[in-house]
Amino acid sequence: MxxxxxxxxxxxxxxxxxxxxxxxxxxxxxxxxxxxxxxxxxxxxxxxxxxxxxxxxxxxxxxxxxxxxxxxxxxxxxxxxxxxxxxxxxxxxxxxxxxxxxxxxxxxxxxxxxxxxxxxxxxxxxxxxxxxNSISEVSFELQNDRELLVDFVYELREFLQHRGIFAEHDCFRVAMAIDEALANAYYHGNLEVSSKLREQDCFSFERLASQRREEQPYAHRKIFLKISLGEELTVTIRDQGPGFDLKMLPDPFDPGFVERPCGRGVVLMRSFMDSIVFNEFGNQVTMVKKINGTEIVSKP
Amino acid sequence: MKSQPSYRTQVVQDTIIIEFYEISKFLQDELGPELDRELGQPDLANCKHILVDCQHLKYANSLFLEILLNMAAQADQRQGRFALCCLSLFLSEVFEVTRLQGRWPTFDSREAALREIQAA
Missing domain, CATH: 3.40.50.2300 (Response regulator)
Incomplete structure (x- = not known):
């Protein structure tokens, strides 16, 4: 009533x-x-x-x-x-x-x-x-469209908040980790635009990304995202790019790291999730966040 | 793709105040170049200092941090100061995680920030 x-x-x-x-x-x-x-x-x-x-x-x-x-x-x-x-x-x-x-x-x-x-x-x-609230596992095949990805992160954060499995602050953390992983898949994975361009100036990076959004083979690549909700939240994000060498990731403890204009995405992902694992090609990342303090099982 | 209007600028003496709105969807991929162009406009080009007011900013990501680094570099070029005010708990955590905490002066209020910047 x-x-x-x-x-x-x-x-x-x-x-x-x-x-x-x-x-x-x-x-x-x-x-x-x-x-x-x-x-x-x-x-x-x-x-x-x-x-x-x-x-x-x-x-x-x-x-x-x-x-x-x-x-x-x-x-x-x-x-x-x-x-x-x-x-x-x-x-x-x-x-x-x-x-x-x-x-x-x-x-x-x-x-x-x-x-x-x-x-x-x-x-x-x-x-x-x-x-x-009945969702336990869901998969998405996302167009490589930045606006769509940003909307997706927002809706996912709202969903996590409604579902109440994390405190609001943790919903922000999880959303940011997914936001960063999707941005990596979009720019560095599917569009193959290097962060090094950001170090030159803020225009070159966006210019090349904008150009590649219209070109093959980049234009039709997609992002695959899978979410599993059980005792832990597991998010797997895969792009259709060639991947990258994990050894090329910047070291956050390097003295020059603070002044770098880029390279913070993976640091944020690692900090805000309990575990992140890349596949051998570097085009898929699996991130896990414990729910209500459940113990995490380490994954290969 | 055009980013949503997500900030406004204001000049107080020789300080540019950039106030970000609540950006729950942080669609700011073109925000860096857009701000870069705006800071070069005649009415802002002669200001020395830059203050970023985050009062209405609940969420941000690493692209936002890059924008801050660019703006801080601009303030350096102008031989001015760069500062932040009204950071949320989440933003403070983002700064800490990325080791940017302490990189710039931060203030609890815009007034306190302006007093400090303009007294320098």
Whole structure:
């Protein structure tokens, strides 16, 4: 059953909004709060699906309440009820993360359909997450498209955060390791552009990469990525380039390393994952991160 | 491929402040050349110092570090100072791992950074 929280210091308006919601969304449980602190307590206790709040309230106004909810419960959408003349502050609330606002004079017409739409979106999100949470192994065949790869890293980080197998900080670390491995596969693997160009100037490297994106044999190469989730997260990334000599990787303990403009990707991968292993050709890397402190089994 | 607008520049006295936005998707492959060109524009070319404000930057990668190294080199060429402010915990860790921690002065706030840079 859906749970809705209505917040308003005006008893009349609170009653009106609650009755409207009860009439149009009879399956929902309606909770009521007369001010912000009380609303936050009810959110903590009942985790409502949607919060509908007045904008102008004493002690904690709607703007502050939106901010507090966004910080602690970013998944809960907030609808603002606004009186005439408060459009400016409503715009500020939208910037702070409110889902939308409904003028109080339009409540009878607009409130229920908006709440129903947000409830539908929340249900879809839950179904989506249930499917994502069922993944134990998944493979991708990615075009050598930098924008796609960057989007992929972002979505993967979101997925890891939703799945809750790592703390947020570790999700960033894992995402960065995968980001670096994909950048290596894209530039150095498939496009065969050497980091040495970066040491000359920042233009030559991008110029050659841009040129090769249109040329054969580079243009149609792909990146293969496999993720396994069990007691540990294992990510294998393979490109279709000729590979590289592992001995050519820069030594991070070399005194000149700090001043080098490039060569930090593999250092970051090694630091943020528990193990990384390249294949003999250097065109495939397997990275492992322990989940919840499980022991890692060393791989060849 | 055009990178998303991911920074804005501002001049305070003779310091260029480069403020990066939240870049959860760090699509900045062309950001280095783009910043290079912008720092050469007439209104910025005469500034000595460069301050990078990372207040809104939650995520970055090794390409971002390269950009910082390039900008630091530019500040050196101008005989100015290069500094960072408002680093997140994650960014600080990235600096530590890549041994760049301590390479440049870092400050908790933009105001503190400007005071220090301009007093030098």
């Amino acid at each position: 859906a749970t809705l929280l209505v917040v308003d210091d005006s008893k009349i308006d609170l009653k009106r909004a609650s009755l409207l919601l009860t009439k149009h969304i009879p399956e929902a449980e309606i909770l009521c709060a007369a001010q912000g602190e009380e609303a936050l307590e009810l959110i903590e206790l009942h985790a409502p699906d949607v919060v509908i709040t007045d904008l102008q309230m004493p002690i904690m106004n709607g703007l502050e309440l939106v901010e507090r909810i966004r910080q602690k419960y970013p998944q809960i959408p907030v609808i603002l009820m606004t009186a005439a003349g408060s459009e400016e502050i409503a715009t500020a609330a939208l910037k702070k993360g409110a889902a939308c606002y409904v003028p109080k004079r339009e409540l009878a017409v607009d409130l229920a359909p908006i709440v129903a739409r947000l409830l539908g979106a929340a249900r879809e999100r839950i179904h989506h997450l249930r499917i994502l």
